[in-house]
Amino acid sequence: MKNLPKVKIGIVAVSRDCFPESLSVNRRKALVEAYKANYDVADIYECPVCIVESEIHMVQALEDIKQAGCNALCVYLGNFGPEIAETLLAKHFDGPVMFVAAAEETQRDLVGGRGDAYCGMLNASYNLKLRNVKAYIPEYPVGTAAECAGMIHDFVPIARAIIGLKSLKIISFGPRPLNFLACNAPIQQLYNLGVEIEENSELDLFEAFNKHAGDERIPAKVKEMEKELGEGNKKPEILEKLAQYELTLLDWVEAHKGYREYVAIAGKCWPAFQTQFGFVPCYVNSRLTGMGIPVSCEVDIYGCLSEFIGTAVSDDAVTLLDINNSVPDDMYEESIKGKFDYTHKDTFMGFHCGNTCSRKLAFCSMKNQMIMARSLPVEVTNGTLEGDIIPGDITFYRLQSTADNKLRAYIAQGEVLPVASHSFGSIGVFAIPEMGRFYRHVLIEKNFPHHGAVAFGHYGKALYEVFKYIGVPVEDLNFNQPKGMMYPTENPFA
Incomplete structure (x- = not known):
């Protein structure tokens, strides 16, 4: 990487x-x-x-x-x-x-x-x-x-x-979108960790993007994308703009990383991004993350910090997903029950619009962002990479600063099941032992946002040691506790 x-x-x-x-x-x-x-x-x-x-x-x-x-x-x-x-x-x-x-x-x-x-x-x-x-x-x-x-x-x-x-610099563009306080957190802990942050306006990014119009490198970048997408190249008309945007970000990184050696990006993707840029940035985000430059969606600064840590630990691409929706009863009964040793509450679906590296998808195709297209012209929502996430071991984790500026983290090992999602976006059917209890008594109880980083493999041991080393208190280093090991807030009579 x-x-x-x-x-x-x-x-x-x-x-x-x-x-x-x-x-x-x-x-x-x-x-x-x-x-x-x-x-x-x-x-x-x-x-x-x-x-x-x-x-x-x-x-x-x-x-x-x-x-x-x-x-x-x-x-x-x-x-x-x-x-x-x-x-x-x-x-x-x-x-x-x-x-x-x-x-x-x-x-x-x-x-x-x-x-x-x-x-x-x-x-x-x-x-x-x-x-x-x-x-x-x-x-x-x-x-x-x-x-x-x-x-x-x-x-x-x-x-x-x-x-x-x-030696990390996080480059961010714009504030969190409206109605998106979930990933907002104080940046003081970044400085405590030795991380630098450069916060920019999305208008600065838009200006840089426009200056890249007609860049002589765009045709070669388009060919890279065509080769990667193969038969999944369903929106060829948008590739030139996506190539222009990718070059904009890569050039920004080189021009702005200063004395730091490593970079991660917290990017903006809505609500005005689509109408002004004319596309959604999901596919480009997936490509940079695949290069080892993690890009988080929705200006999630601690999400992109978490992605960088997972990239360093795994020496591989990671992704950032919403802990998104429950698995329907009929999907559980038909595809999971009796085939895998998980209860229904151990399962959930992890999703994002299309930011997952193509190497981590079982299949993929370029499409439009369906949620955004419900209220916008379809042509400005093109640029998302859809496909089911590859089955196999995963580690779901996140490092977060609380509202009162304290470091907190969680780590949970599990797997992506070989079960068809029957849905859209970059998505997978996830299973984590005792996920139902973990969801209630860690994710909800300790106010973690819905974004979680995903490393492709079991890396809990190394991540736990990294979080301890950088100063996360052990009492704030959470994991999916096994059956019989109660959480402090768990009702013993439930």
Whole structure:
């Protein structure tokens, strides 16, 4: 994917000076070899300068991994570890940090070969808290070389999201549409996360679009669209305008991202967009999202932030959907009951007008936006991409600022069922275990908007760690609780 950082994790081994340094040296070598044997070697860099035992060693290691181009750090406790130097290492490193520790190898060497990193991890976590230093610590952070290599590999998507946020600019166009307070939220938390935002008038965008009329790149862009749509190219007359709009957005990104490396867009799409631009932007939004530049509908700023995080974690296109409508009784009875292990209340339909990348649709075609066409001429509502979303695992999630400026999030894993939607737009039949309770006691109770981001796969583990790392309080990090695990607001007698 474009528009994402490449993660390079510096592995720095640490050693308590009263323990054999050779333990950390040999265990670090074994860890690196295990990583190289199973994962992409470009992900890591082995710091060979020293084993960190002191503050001076810490400074030397920091300089080495900086020169090596590392943007993430793994502090590896090969033995008990020096609690001051190792936590200063994390404090002074400018990027995401993780801590892992070496397990003991064999009962035949528990005298001179015992490292006590199991104990050292406790001291490390205590000292990190004293210094108010953030670090990712895996669920069980003590392991063999192969196990620790797996933990570092799990850290890659987490680090990619955190690095990306620190150099992200969100570009928005216009205020939320009238009667659309649902996705309105304070932007202070963006700055707290290190995210920049550039808010523009939709009139600025309209001016830029008009200046792109006759752009010499338009014919080539039209051919790209024709190839992507294939037989689904049902509105060929609108492609030239859509190509002009796509070039407008891409040029705006290049001209306005400033010193930031990564960009996401919160776009306007109604009520005046159609009549002035002469089309709807859904298909172009889907194409940019497929390139790794997430575009949210309806100026949903936290929706586009959520999409960017999911893109970084999954290294794949995501989408933004309305948690939209219930599954009809006859559809459930005919296509779901007895075939899938879900109750009717576990199911719902996720929908948006046509913003989902064509790679994530089982079939697609260019059409007009049916809802808007109820009150507008059809010809100004062309430009939406319709089709059923591909069946398979998904993660439904969202990061949101509350009205009183607090971060809150939810994550729910489930799947898109191989059930025909019999409807319009970019749409799918979704199933999430205990969705009915989650809908009532998280989405409604905690005032989440109807837009949710969708990653194509089960990425709850990484997303949960990202949200924790960036400061979402655990009590505000919601998930679809299993049967028997009650929500605080759930009626025990219901």
